[in-house]
Amino acid sequence: MIIDVHGHIISAEAAERAPMPRSLVDVEGMIEAKAAAGIELTIVGSPSGARTMAPADRFAGYRQPFGYQQPFDQLRALHDWLGETVQTWWRNLRAYVYCDVFGDERSVAAAAETLREPGFVGLIANFSADAEYLDSPRADDFFAMAEEAGVPILLHAGPMPASCRDIANYGLLEIFGRPCDATLGLAALVLSGRLERHPSLNFISANSGGAFSLFADRIDWAVRPRHWDDRTTQNRGEDDAAGAPVPELHRTASSLRPSELAGRLYVDTTFDHPSLHEANLRLLGARHIVFGTDAPPIPVKFEDKIQAVRDLPIGEAEAEDILAGNALRLFDLTDFLEARASAEERRVPAGG
Template sequence: MIIDVHSHIISPEIVRRSPMPASLGDIEGAIEAKQDAGIDLTIVGSPSGASTMVPADCVDGYQRPFDQLRSYHDWLGGTVQSYPRNLRAYAYCDVYADEKSLESTAEILRDPAFVGIIANFSGADGYLDSSRCDDFFAMLAEVDVPVLLHAGPTPACGNGVTDYGMLEMVARSCDATLGLAAIVLSGRLEQYPNLRFISSGSGGATSALADRIDFAWKPAHWDDWIGAQRRSKKTSDLPSGPPARLGVGGRTNTAPSEMVRKLFVDTTADGPELHLANLRVFGPEHILFGTDAPPMPTVFRDKVASIRALPITVAEQERIFSGNALEMFDIQDITATEPVTAASR
């Protein structure tokens, strides 16, 4: 059994009014192509709510009128009901959502068609270490579902990037890297130890930088300057240097290089290099099969073959293909109200 935890579809109403790859509207075509490659179930969602990922198509980057977002979720839930053997869905939630929107997200998740939340690594002016996200994290702890973190149409790190191709393929990977580091340094993984975050984009460069984040937490190379600052009674006598906050460390009490291993990543990266790095840092127990297709022009058989080619056991392959997802998501067979398992497929 293979479960694709990262894919997108768009409603006909959005297709009519917005620019997007045509594949996002071809639901049956995507299902058939995946079935041909042995992919049984796909979890779909929109990382931009009731809009597309084109920045010009968004209002304030992420926000849409409440009724539009609710209409999109109604369509998405109905679509899953039409393909109960092939689809499940994520409910979109703005990380800066107000109380009404957070309550609506919790309500949507009562529908068994929805098995998780899709949210962004960053908002228009910051990352998930912002106090503006406190209510979002409190809601996540209450609903207790996995969260697919995905770059939004205008990631915070993309400010000043005018080439859309670079924004889409490079800045959004940088957003994943910064977003995961912000979560780890913020202490939220200690505050909410049961939260489960899956990073799209295979975690960006997190596996390459996991140990280096420790220096952002406790920058030993600034110890001399920090010591002088603390010993001085006249701050005006100090040479100019980094902000006073430097050296205090993040809000996590545990080394980020250890905390980062609580995160999960998908397999959307192309080529074996990042998969191998992720195996070293996260292990096969924290990697889930994901294609980002639609809209990415993925050859599904090649994607499946790339995971089978990794230097891991067959049992570890099966964890990546479906075992981890089945443990993480409450996936019910909508037609029979029975849990979906590898044997039942």
């Protein structure tokens, strides 16, 4: 069994309204291609709600505001379509509810209501918007709602990450800017104190966490920066450190070490570089990595993606955890297992 926790689809109506890759509307084609490789279930959602991921002014004749607020009826229509599509493809699909992290009370309440509908098993939200990350107080309502809902949250870059507003080249933004947004977004989340205040929440990072795991040995510096110690000895102990006063800008809302909190995060397998996966293994362990392809819209050779997991320096049981076990544990997929077992029974003759 293989479960893909990171896929995207969109209705034909939404695709006509905004510039989007056409692969997003081919739901049946996606299911067939994945099934041929052994991927039985995909959890799908939109990281931009009913809007396109393309920034406001990158397509002639199309405009959308920088702010993440969007027409309420369009978002409701998207979730209605997602729910209906999951019901049609119950053996193959589950869905995320999109929620604007910095949205008003009405939008957060609407996301909570949609989560109670059949087929929705998690939230999809953005690392940042405009000039704000997840440490912003404006995200308080989102975190309270997510904790009450008790579902996993896929964190995904949005159309205009906070760190990318001045990037003019869309290829640079799309291919490099969004993974950088994941790196900064996870760091902001860890340093915000939210993981300590909401210990039951499970966050899955798209883009394999960006470069976050590569910075893991430095994240505690954000609280106690070594370069502000002006003593010359290189062998001092941490408790013996003394030097210039640490600027007030170096602060965290958590009483725990950021490096301790970082180990609670989850990442997907979007990226293909084995060195990044191995860095994630060292930081998080195999039980905190979930199989995700970002397909569609990303064109993927699914067999190669699966083999890349099996080629990691881990045992077979750990590989199976990444491919399916961790997702089964994180998401409430009892109904999927029941449907799968029922289908197996219909395929096996009585007494066979």
